[in-house]
Amino acid sequence: MDSLYHIGKYMMMLKGLFVRPERKTMYWKETLRQMYQIGIDSMIIVFIIAFFIGAVSAVQFAYNLAQTITPMSYVGYIVKESMILEFAPTITALILAGKVGSNIASELGTMRLTEQIDALEIMGVNSIAYLVGPKLVAALTMIPLLVVFAAVIGIGGGYLAGISSGYLSGIEYIQGVQSLFLAKNVVIMMIKAIVFSFIIVSISCYKGYYARGGALEIGKASTQAVVLSCILVLIADYIVAWLVL
Amino acid sequence: MIELKDIQKSFDGAKVLKGVSSVFHPGQISLIIGKSGSGKSVLLKCMVGLLCPDNGSVLFNGEDFIAMNTKEKKNIHRSLGMLFQGNALFDSQTVEENVRFPLDMFTRLPLDEKRDRVNEVLKRVNLVNSNHKLPSEISGGMQKRVGIARAIVMTPKYLFCDEPNSGLDPQTSIVIDELIKDITEEYKMTTIVNTHDMNTVIANGDKILFLHQGQKHWEGNKDSLFETNNKELMDFIFASDFLREARAYRLGKTKK
Numbered sequence: 347m348d349s350l351y352h353i354g355k356y357m358m359m360l361k362g363l364f365v366r367p368e369r370k371t372m373y374w375k376e377t378l379r380q381m382y383q384i385g386i387d388s389m390i391i392v393f394i395i396a397f398f399i400g401a402v403s404a405v406q407f408a409y410n411l412a413q414t415i416t417p418m419s420y421v422g423y424i425v426k427e428s429m430i431l432e433f434a435p436t437i438t439a440l441i442l443a444g445k446v447g448s449n450i451a452s453e454l455g456t457m458r459l460t461e462q463i464d465a466l467e468i469m470g471v472n473s474i475a476y477l478v479g480p481k482l483v484a485a486l487t488m489i490p491l492l493v494v495f496a497a498v499i500g501i502g503g504g505y506l507a508g509i510s511s512g513y514l515s516g517i518e519y520i521q522g523v524q525s526l527f528l529a530k531n532v533v534i535m536m537i538k539a540i541v542f543s544f545i546i547v548s549i550s551c552y553k554g555y556y557a558r559g560g561a562l563e564i565g566k567a568s569t570q571a572v573v574l575s576c577i578l579v580l581i582a583d584y585i586v587a588w589l590v591l
Numbered sequence: 592m593i594e595l596k597d598i599q600k601s602f603d604g605a606k607v608l609k610g611v612s613s614v615f616h617p618g619q620i621s622l623i624i625g626k627s628g629s630g631k632s633v634l635l636k637c638m639v640g641l642l643c644p645d646n647g648s649v650l651f652n653g654e655d656f657i658a659m660n661t662k663e664k665k666n667i668h669r670s671l672g673m674l675f676q677g678n679a680l681f682d683s684q685t686v687e688e689n690v691r692f693p694l695d696m697f698t699r700l701p702l703d704e705k706r707d708r709v710n711e712v713l714k715r716v717n718l719v720n721s722n723h724k725l726p727s728e729i730s731g732g733m734q735k736r737v738g739i740a741r742a743i744v745m746t747p748k749y750l751f752c753d754e755p756n757s758g759l760d761p762q763t764s765i766v767i768d769e770l771i772k773d774i775t776e777e778y779k780m781t782t783i784v785n786t787h788d789m790n791t792v793i794a795n796g797d798k799i800l801f802l803h804q805g806q807k808h809w810e811g812n813k814d815s816l817f818e819t820n821n822k823e824l825m826d827f828i829f830a831s832d833f834l835r836e837a838r839a840y841r842l843g844k845t846k847k
Contacts, residue, residue, distance in 0.1 A: 465679035470668035
C-alpha cells in the first residue's frame with residue numbers, strides 16, 4: 347500500500363510539470379543554471395572514471411586474449427562495444443545518481459525545510475514546474491551529452507592503456523574500434539542515457555520535494571534518492587537491453 | 592477584508608482547529624496569539640492556501656478562497672505577501688534578486704524599472720547598500736527586512752507574518768514591529784501576524800485573536816486585553832511577574 351501511495355504521489359508530481367510557465371525567461375534561466383550544475387560540474391568526475399574504465403577494460407581484455415589465438419584487434423572492438431552499450435550510459439548514470447541525485451534531493455529538501463517552496467507557492471508560482479521542470483530538461487539534455495563524451499574518452503583510455511601495456515599496437519586497436527560498427531548500438535546508448543537521466547532526476551526531485559522533518563530526514567531523503575535511483579537504473583538497463591537487443 | 596468561517600482541520604484524527612471564525616479588516620494589524628500547539632500556524636497556513644481546511648471557508652473580500660479554481664487561487668496569491676518565520680529567502684540569490692523575484696516572475700517591466708522598485712522597497716525597509724549580498728552574508732534582522740521587502744514589492748492587499756520576531760533581539764524586534772505597522776497603514780493592507788511576542792501584542796494589537804486548544808477563546812484588542820478575566824488568556828499573556836505588575840499598574844491607573 348505504501349509503495350502504491352508513493353507511485354501515485356510521484357505520478358501527481360510528474361503531472362504537475364505540465365502547466366504553462368508563469369514567465370518563460372525565468373524557467374529558461376533556471377534551466378541554464380541546472381545545465382551548468384548537472385552537466386559542466388559533473389564533467390571531470392565522469393571523464394576520469396570513463397577513462398579508467400576504458401583503460402582497465404583494454405588491459406584486461408588484452409591480457410585474456412593474449413592467451414588465445416584471437417586477433418588482438420578484438421580488444422579495440424570489445425572496448426568500443428562495452429563502452430557504448432554498457433559502461434558509458436550505465437556507469438555515468440550510477441556516478442550521476444550519487445553526485446547529481448544527492449545534490450538535487452538535499453537542495454529541494456532544504457528548500458522544503460526552510461519554507462522556500464512554500465514561499466514560491468504563496469507568490470503564485472507552480473513550485474513543481476519551476477523547481478523540477480528545469481532540472482529534468484537540463485538532465486535530459488546534458489546527461490546524454492556526458493554519456494557520448496564518456497564513451498569517446500573510455501575508448502581513448504583503452505587506446506592509451508592498450509598500447510602502453512605492450513599487448514597490442516595502436517593500429518590494431520584502431521582497426522578493432524573501426525570494425526563491425528553498428529549505428530543501432532549508439533541509438534541504444536542514447537535511449538539508455540535518456541531513460542537513466544529521467545529516472546535519476548525525477549526520483550531525486552520526488553524524494554527532495556516531499557521531504558519532511560529536519561536535517562536527519564533530509565539526509566535520509568538524499569540517501570534514499572541515490573539508492574533508489576541506482577536500483578531503478580540497473581532495472582531499466584536490463585529492460586532496455588531486453589526490449590531492444 | 593478576510594473572513595474566516597468555521598475553519599476546522601484535523602491531522603490523523605487529531606482535531607487541531609475546531610471551528611474558528613473571525614474577520615480581519617484592511618489597514619489594521621490583526622494578531623493571532625496562543626500557546627505552542629494551539630493551532631496558530633495551521634490557521635495561518637489554511638488562510639494562505641498551504642493547507643486545505645476540512646471544513647469552513649476563507650473569504651477574501653467576500654470570495655471563497657477554498658472553492659476557487661487554481662487560476663483564481665493564483666490571482667489571490669499574487670495579491671498577498673508573506674513573511675516567513677525563517678524568512679524563506681532563496682539561498683543562491685542575492686538580496687536584490689530575492690526581492691526582484693516576484694517582479695521577474697509576474698511582470699513584464701524593463702529591468703531598470705524593476706531595479707528602481709527593488710531599491711524603493713529596500714529603502715522603505717531601511718536596507719541600503721546590501722543589494723549584492725547573499726542572505727547568508729547579512730544578519731537575522733536584515734534578513735527579516737529583505738523578507739518584508741520581498742513580501743511588499745508587488746504592493747499586496749494582504750500581508751501575513753509568521754512569528755516575525757522569532758530569533759531577533761528586543762531592539763530589532765521593535766524595529767520590525769514598527770515597520771510592519773507603518774507599511775500596513777501606508778499600503779492599507781490587511782495584515783495578519785502570528786506571534787508569541789508580548790511587545791508586539793501590546794504595540795500592534797489592533798485586533799487580537801487568542802487561540803486555545805484549536806478554538807477561538809478570546810477576541811479583542813490591546814486595550815481590552817488588560818481588562819479581561821479570561822483565565823487562559825491571562826495565564827498566557829501575563830505569564831511573567833513583570834507583565835502581571837504592568838497589568839496591575841495599568842488597571843490601578845485606569846480606576847483612578
